[in-house]
Amino acid sequence: MRGHTSAAPRYKVNSKGKRMAKNFGFHVALAVLSLIFLIPIFYMITTSLMGEVESGSGAFLPADPQWQNYVLAFNSKFLNWFKNSLIVVVINVVAIPLSASFTAFGFTRCKFKGSGVLFAVILATMMVPGVVTQIPMYVIYVKIGWLNTILPLTIPAILGGGAGNIFLARQFMRTISPTMDEAAVIDGANRFQVFFKIYLPLSAPVLIYMMITTFTGVFNDVVGPLLYLRREESYTLALGIYHQFLGSYTPTMYDPDGNVTVVGTFPNIRMATGMYMLIPCAIVFFIFQKQLIDGIQMGSVKG
Amino acid sequence: MEQTQLTTAAGFSPQPKKRGKVAEFFKKNGAGFIFVTPVTLGILIFTLYPLISSLVFSFSLTYDGINPPGDFSLFGNLERMFADQEWLISIRNTVIYTVINVPLCLVLSFALAMLCNVKIKGIGIYRMLIYLPCVMSVVVSGIAWRAITDYRFGWANQFLTAIGLQPYPFLTQAWSSMPTLIIVGLWGLGGGMVLWLSQLKNIPAELYEAASLDGAGFGTRLLKITIPMCTPMIFYNLVMNVIGSFQTFANVTTLTAGGGGGIDNSILFYVQKIYIEYNTSFSQQSMGYACALSWVLFVVVALLTGVIFKSSKWVYYGGDD
Structure with a gap:
């Protein structure tokens, strides 16, 4: 050894x-x-x-x-769920890294009163079990008509991008030399230009990391959709699979001409559908595994 | 910009002086405030507000989620908890699972990382394959594991009988369900392994060189260098894993095919119990009770995290910072 x-x-x-x-x-x-x-x-x-x-x-x-x-699994129901998943995933994959780095920039390169307290509060929210906030949020979503829409699965994440991501982006931005933005400020740039023109592009490694983890996390998530999506046409793929395939097996049905009328739920179809869930994540992982490991390392370097 | 000009003129009369101070304050802090506005809104709306309303609901004995909460009582829902056999079982299971699973995963993922940290050809491929189950959706892996651990037709029991052992009642007996859950969870070790690998990379090579000059063997280097240098990661893993373990939900639910707590509630977990109350909240008027349960979980998690933080003197963060 x-x-x-x-x-x-x-x-x-x-x-x-x-x-x-x-x-x-x-x-x-x-x-x-x-x-x-x-x-x-x-x-x-x-x-x-x-x-x-x-x-x-x-x-x-x-x-x-x-x-x-694989053809049977690729039916209209599946396509609809896949489309729903795709919309939620794309919004989150774009918005979360942007929002988290935006927030992190405020903490790293802007001095403001109460930043220490606010940052501590943000980190403390990591400790709040999801289930504590989910129930009252459900009540609110019902009232304001957000149930069965993608809003509960996107808006909260867009506002801030999550404590872990903010922390990670801040860790990364700390390593960027402030001399660069001083020069930009002398050239007449304001804070926002400094962020969008300098810090955002330089943060690419950590942004990619966030995109990967957001992609797999949101695409695979079942708990959020389970709570807020109650109508079959609004399901995401993960939730659709969950509902359709956790019950007992049903055989595939054919009409007299031999065309499929109902797609069965025997393990073969379940697993073919499951492969459609796994393949995108596996591809993303294989392509970006280096960035993934590097990202984890960024987060682990001294709290 | 007008306000900034006011500041420069502020010295002349007492009236604009006050406004000048405000302007000064915003000039200094304004940019920062704008950058943190979204996250502040997010926390206020999606964390703080539900947290507080959950606390309020948790004292209501009759809240059903639709009609306004009523019948407030300070200890009513707490009394209900301690009379609720299912709740006590869910606590027992969650604690047992956490006590066994967290240390087990810490040690095994560390061992795995040590093994995957050797410099040989193709090590990246091995790491990737070991990590791969972590990108599987919990729904899909739940369905797969349920089939693999099927008593009659599953691969697992075919394997056991093939090597001359008795078939194991993976999920069909109360006593065997928890071990099954823990064993199946080991396929997620790759996640912990990757964290360890990143920490191992951070250990300066000179330490090992110096140690080996002193004739330190593998065991000594492990105990005197590797593990002490990894304490920040041990600490981080401990905190996150305990918090996560107390919220075990999706993996159990998919493994039991949505069947709740398995045979005789042997793998009924705390969060599942909350969702059971939540799902029946309208007919049972148990939304308040569900909120009370979730607040108890929150307090317990906060206390545990606090205890771990308090006892973190053993964590070594390096000399420089």
Whole structure:
């Protein structure tokens, strides 16, 4: 177990064979671990390609891959939910990083009375369990007609962008040298121009990080939609899957001509739909994994 | 801009002096105020207001969410809680889960990070694969795990019988449900691992060099360097995981297929209990009770966080700051 950190020095010069054997050991251990971690995803992939009865039987691999499951899952209901999800996700992915960095700029580069107290209050809101505010908000949303709309899922996030994101953006902006905005101010720029022209572009790494986490968080979120979306046509994809697929299995129905009339909910269709949920997040993760790790590191460097 | 000019003229008469002060105040603070206006509004409307109205509702015994709250009582809902068997069970389960799950995940994700911190070819791919389950929607992973842990047809029991063990009643018995939930939760270790990895990167290499010159082995370096240098992350993880663990909801709900607390309420969690009351609030007039339950949760979480912060002398933040 030597060399357990990237920072580990080469204090002992092992023979080449010895090191190779050790590396081989690591590869085996990591490969086995990776396979174990992939079990749920592997289950999704194989089950999504099985027939109805087969998919509930605990088979390991599909006898005859049923690619049409993916076509069946891609029905009009699904498309509507997907569209709803997309709208909510896009609004949040754009607004949250913008709002959080806007707020963070106020805390890093503007001096104002009460900033310390306000920042402490913002951080303290992280401690408030969501459920405490959700119930009274539900009552309000009913009254003002926000139920079954995307407003409860977007407006609160737009105002401020969330305590964690504000904190992260502030951490990042602190590292930007203030000499630059002093120069800009001498050139006649006001605070807003400094923010939009200098700080926002320079904050790109942390903005990307926020976009990724917002994307996966909002796209996968089920609790918020579960509370505020009560009509089937307003469901997001996650909520639609939740409602449609947590019940008992129903078979796919066909009319006499062999056309699908009702899409069933056997595990094969459930998992094909699930794959549609997983794939966008997986793609985003694979493309941006470096930014993701860097972003986490930004947040972890000394509170 | 007019106000700024007033300030310069302020010295001459006492009247504009006052206005000048106000102008001065806004000139100094105005930009900052504008930048924090959205977040202030957000906190006032979407946190503070509901927080306070929830507190008010929590003293009402008859609030149903639609008609105005009535029948206020200081201890009525508290009395109801302690007579509510389901509530007591939900507390027991939440505490048991937190006490086991938080330390377990801390230690295992740390071990995982240590393993994934070796410098070998393709380590990035391993890290990615281990993290991948974390991007799965809780709904989808819940459905998948429910199928995998199915007593008769699930892969898990097929595997157990294949290696000569008895099938395990993952979610079909009261005693086995909690372990199942905890084990399934381990597939989310990648999230913690990534946090640890970022902290491990921050440890200066010189420390290890100096230690190895002194002949320190793996164990010594782990105990004397790695772990002490990681205390900020241990602290952060501890706080966030305890807060998160007390709010366990979505993963249980999907794993039990929306069936609430599982067999005999063996995995009924505190937040689920709140939602049960909330969902029946109209017929049972239990909205006030649900609010009282959520406020108790808030107070407990705040107290716990406070205790962890108070005891944080062991956290090492480095010499310079």
